[in-house]
Amino acid sequence: MNASKSKNDDIFTGSSKKRKRGASLDVRKARAGWWFVMPFIIGIVILYIPIVFDSIKYSFHEIKILTGGGFKLNWVGLKNYSDALFVDPTYVQTLVTGIKQLIVDIPAIVIFALFVAILLNGKIAGRAAFRAIFFIPVLLTTGLIADIDNQNILATAMEGAEIDTGTGESAVAQIVSVMDVQALFSNMMVGTELVEYVVNLVNNIFNIINRSGVQMMIFLAGLQSISPAIYESCSIDGASGWETFWKITLPMVSPMILVNTVYTVIDSFTSSSNRVMSYISSVYASSSGQVLSSAMSWMYFLIVMIIIAAVAGLLSLFVFYQRRD
């Protein structure tokens, strides 16, 4: 009772001692904010910055593990970079095909994810089950399991496979035959490049489905944040579903398209199933290729950063932000 009274006095009279010592609420909150992010800051300063710095440093050096323990660095300048570009026989080739693949995959993944998200957002029987199923690959077909699949594809490619090895390729083959798609499109006379693109997509559909789980969830979250009143007023004005999609849904989810595109680029180029990344890993595993691999991956990183910047810049021209107030 007594204590609370004195506390009240403090508040009302504003004791000068407290004023001096205690900072304002904003400053105190800012200080608390620092405490919350402290683990991350410690990690960045003690671990991450040295690790990134070392990685850049190593890419300009030759490394030698000493027999007595410890290691020695010899400065070699740009040798690792020029080796990667001009001496290594397959790096440039892998890089070009990898980036081409990336550019093909991005729109496919984003459009597929949006399409499925719209389907899953509507009323359909077994919606919860579908959502759960579509999210399975994100959690389960990663890392080790993807590795096992890759090994199996390699193993079965050597001999004609008769029994399915569980890599998902045959499931697609059972639904659509690639040859059929080719025939269909060549009859439509739309140019060979488009045909090639579509055939590539069908070949890759399993891959694309597997990689679009998170994007789908992001789109789903975005779709659910659109107020149903907008759709209602649209349908009262007599808009068809098609018009509603182009005039309402697409602009409203356009920020998510930007987020998803950037996420897809990052995700696909940091995943180890990526062709360039697996090549870099194989270089790392070879003897004395460690420094070469860090030079290679820094170059790759720079190229992908340029791609991300270009894509984000291009898309942000078309992004529509709803004014919230």
Next chain:
Amino acid sequence: MNKVETAPKITKETKNSIRVDFERTPLLERLKARFVNVYFFQKVLVYVFKFLFLLGISYVILFPFYSKISSSFMSAEDFVDVTVNMVPRHPTLATYKAIILDNNYWKAFLNTLLLAGSCAILQTFVCCLVGYGFAKFKFKGNGILFLVVIFTMIVPHQTLQLSMFMKFRYFDIGIGKFSIFNFLGGGLIDSVNVLKDPWLRLINTFWPLIILSATGLAFKNGLYIFMMRSFFKGIPDELEESAYLDGSGTFRTFVQIILPLSIPMLITVFMFAFSWQWTDNYYTTVFFTTTGPLLMPKIVKVPKSLNTAYAGSNMYEAAIRNTCGILILLPLLILYTFMQRFIVQGIERSGITG
């Protein structure tokens, strides 16, 4: 409209219900008007198409799992027999038995459980703290620090492979000579010499991953921080303000008000962290050499007791590897079926809407 039809007759009236009798169009005609038109047919067609499409995609996702499971029960003869396609003719548990016994499954299971569990709990907790800090507090450098988070997300860990290995192989805190373990190892003063080498060798221990998790730098932690931040941004500030008014401090508000609210989100992040650490084979190959503790990646091999030296050997070995995969995934699948509801909820509520 203007012609008033026979007024509805009230046939029965009680306190709570009323039955009214009026002339209606016959049932058959009403049904006809409702169902036999273009609009309805179009709706049904679209619905069927949607459903079939989703079913097809689900099939593509689930089929590999089915074929993995079915081939894991096949006996050796089934791989030579061409007529055996999807259903094993001589079902056997020999493959499972061999993997569990020969490849030391349970030991790898316990080791991985310990590693993935501790890492996932740490990552969830740390990312939650950091995400909350970014979402709700305006301090100097907030924006720049968050850019650093994005940066850690973008830089692939393969780029840092070598330097990460070197960092934890020769673990030290500080720069050059002025570092903790250099000091303890007698690098500066000879009389202080606790360690044999002026560094700590953390390779083949759980420490590298624990340290990375505790500082929010492990695999995809940037994404978790991002998710947590957007989730906390969605929680109205008034909630905390009222707690502050009642005299609760920042940390107490966080523990007592915010944490109970964010349980679905915490479970989602935990599931991500746990399952990605569980099936991870990147860090386990960087930080663990062949002499290290037995973890999941090391049990993926053909067990000694199974003889694969005959015609269908490639298929058989693939099936064995898939069986290893199933054994690895099984605990995750069980976990996922229990957590699935929370995960979908958590991701929807995370509102990664920028």
